Amino acid sequence: MKKHLLSAGDLTRDDAVRVLDTAAELLGVAQRPIKKLPTLRGRTVVNLFFEDSTRTRISFEAAAKRLSADVINFSAKGSSVSKGESLKDTALTLQAMGADAVVIRHHFSGAPHRLAAAGWTNGAVVNAGDGTHEHPTQALLDAFTMRSHLMADAAPEPGAPAGPSGGMGRDLAGKNITIVGDVLHSRVARSNALLLHTLGANVTLVAPPTLLPVGIDTWPVETSYSLDDSLEKADAVMMLRVQHERMNASYFPSAREYSRRYGLDTTRMNRLPDHAIVLHPGPMNRGMEITADVADSGRSVIVEQVTNGVAVRMAVLYLLVGGSTNDEGEA
């Protein structure tokens, strides 16, 4: 694996499978009465959040703590950033505290790349969402959730090393994944498109023409304007939040019109194949892109995604910060 996790495109198929296999082993830790491993004892993980977050921030914090790392949580609100301190100065301050990993969420696309490329930290940089660009750990937890439902033999053999060996059922080869909604503003969609393609899945992005980005033809996906046409073959459907806070114009006539054409309701859900699952990265606009009935239905794996998120982030931190020293030993 590369030193940093900035883009889902940084991961080869073997890297991605390795993260997913490691997460599968670590998921067991969450089911124990004592949910802690000593793996990152003495290491420091800094969570640097310049943009609001509930799930992702808590998830990274839980992941780092379950691996026994020291965790420093930094949120821009209430810090010197609101006095105009730059990313560089903030990063240098944190570096002085000896961060082994910096988990960063920022409203500017590219901020994590800048942090990594400029050498403002010696630690591994993990992109926890940058602007409308990427959110690689979300894509990993989504892939993990899909794999556990759609690939029957995905569970690692008991005692098998989490390794890059691959094999049948370890990726998402041949699965049809439909991602629906506000692709234009979604870092989740871009990271998922890249990762799912790497894992061998066929990705279809469904959105109104106004909510597909320029250059979508260069993404490794198919596109469609019709949700109704994309349901019957889908093994998984991922609904995206309509990101009102990033919209500076009117992208569709009305909320009602949007839901009518692009919302997932029970009627549409019933047209999915029996085995198909429904995902949403959260936070949801219930009644807009997804109805409450669907969100709370038996096909919805939305709560499971959150649980899996902790295991996947444990795996990422372990492989980036703690894993390298074990590599040579195990080889």
Ligand code: NCD
């Ligand atoms: C997503 C995000 O922040 O990019 N949420 C998340 O990380 N769970 C998606 C969104 O905000 O709609």
